[in-house]
Amino acid sequence: xxxxxxxxxxxxxxxxxxxxxxxxxxxxxxxxxxxxxxxxxxxxxxxxxxxxxxxxxxxxxxxxxxxxxxxxxxxxxxxxxxxxxxxxxxxxxxxxxxxxxxxxxxxxxxxxxxxxxxxxxxxxxxxxxxxxxxxxxxxxxxxxxxxxxxxxxxxxxxxxxxxxxxxxxxxxxxx
Numbered sequence: 168x169x170x171x172x173x174x175x176x177x178x179x180x181x182x183x184x185x186x187x188x189x190x191x192x193x194x195x196x197x198x199x200x201x202x203x204x205x206x207x208x209x210x211x212x213x214x215x216x217x218x219x220x221x222x223x224x225x226x227x228x229x230x231x232x233x234x235x236x237x238x239x240x241x242x243x244x245x246x247x248x249x250x251x252x253x254x255x256x257x258x259x260x261x262x263x264x265x266x267x268x269x270x271x272x273x274x275x276x277x278x279x280x281x282x283x284x285x286x287x288x289x290x291x292x293x294x295x296x297x298x299x300x301x302x303x304x305x306x307x308x309x310x311x312x313x314x315x316x317x318x319x320x321x322x323x324x325x326x327x328x329x330x331x332x333x334x335x336x337x338x339x340x341x342x
Contacts, residue, residue, distance in 0.1 A: 171206060171255065174193045175192050187232055199230040200224070204257075205217075206251070206252045209249075220234060270324045272290070274322075274328055274329050285302050298314060318331050319331045
């Protein structure tokens with residue numbers, strides 16, 4: 168497991184005083200309102216740089232943040248594409264049977280009938296539920312599995328696997 172978790176992505180400058188627009192990559196955008204410190208980083212959590220937050224507010228699905236030391240639009244605009252992360256100890260606590268997407272990436276998916284189905288390479292929210300994208304060894308098409316308890320009945324990030332019972336016919340769709 169990684170020590171940091173990405174919670175947002177800077178999508179541009181807002182105004183002329185250094186505020187940035189942030190797309191929340193977390194279930195609760197309100198968590199930004201309590202945040203005092205975070206990290207700038209790349210999408211793969213490289214080049215972490217600690218930053219302090221002067222102020223934050225919500226605006227039409229985005230979060231507007233004013234970071235310490237960023238007081239002009241050009242500097243704010245230069246941050247476009249930068250990710251925002253927090254340390255795991257400052258991350259929001261999860262409910263039972265909930266997981267950070269970052270902790271699912273790389274887990275081996277083991278199907279009851281097919282065995283090793285591949286590794287989770289991404290996870291998408293569809294509105295109704297999440298979908299695991301699984302990179303299959305030696306196959307061009309990735310497998311998409313609904314991340315529902317009925318199908319993914321055991322998730323063990325510590326041991327590195329997800330046990331599942333794929334819906335009938337799903338595997339054959341990708342062959």
